[in-house]
Amino acid sequence: MNRLSGLVVLGAALLCGGCKDESAKATSHSKPLPTYTLKHTPDFCGENAYVHCAELCKLGPRPSGSEAYEKQLQYITRHLEQHGWAVRRHSFTSPHGVKMTNLHAMFVKEEAPSSELLLTCHIDxxxxxxxxxxxxxxxxxxxxVLMELARLLSGTEHAHRIELVFFDGEEAVAERMTETDGLYGSKYDVERRGDNLPRYMINLDMVGARNKTIQVPLFDSSPELVDAYLETIKELKLNENKWTITDQEYWDDDRYFREAGVATINLICDFVGSIWWxxxxxxxxxxCPKSLQESGMVTQALIQRILNKQ
Ligand SMILES: [Zn+2]
Incomplete structure (x- = not known):
């Protein structure tokens, strides 16, 4: 993901919402991190999402074309198939000669040309x-977050209208993204779909940090989905200083879908200038589990708001 110009946050001071769980106390790998086991809960479970996040991180760096990237695909696939999703890979070779693979999951056995709503992230x-x-x-x-949502959506009416996509190649090879470097997986996927595009796309990028501030790029998102997002934040009574919109322009995996006419929204945290990015x-x-849980709940409520209108 790339940030293009100056920053304006629409909202008040950036207050710490706080993650009150044990992970909030850990500030480096030298301190013990919490461990959880997967649970069957009726609602989105931040601890389940934390488990998935930790399992992926245990694989180490997972750049495109690496052995760890392949292991990551296998881990995600196992989970999705356990919950009844039909998983497919779409592979291609990037302009710099690296094999890249996007992972797709649908709840129908026959691959439909395109689903009504894409729920996406990048995994490279x-x-x-x-x-x-x-x-x-x-x-x-x-x-x-997508993996935990896959568990909750499994078997629901909405699952038949949603496609989960885990993109490869979001990251640029060079230090910063350019017009020709980065977003390889999502660009390939738009071209692969041709005219069979989804109606909606929700993209998640950097949604798990404690005390994060989500900044939905206002002008890079569909007005309809921005309205739905703002209504969702109110409905869930979340801190409106932590769930914001910005007039900042971003390049992210929603970009080429938006340019092709899909109504998109990107849930992404404020990261520029950070010492960790x-x-x-x-x-x-x-x-932190609470942060993942809020991101999951917002995404789930947003999905319901969008699909229940149709
Ligand atoms: Zn990045």
């Missing part, structure tokens, strides 16, 4: 950062 981690860079927030957190500090000590 930035290449050449360091051997201990695990991309806990920038990569794993979005996938963790694309560094080894983006590890599990930054992640």
């Amino acid at each position: 981690t930035k290449i050449n950062v360091s051997d201990d860079f695990v991309g806990a927030d920038d990569g794993a957190s979005g996938a963790a 694309h560094t080894p500090r983006d590890n599990m000590s930054r992640i």
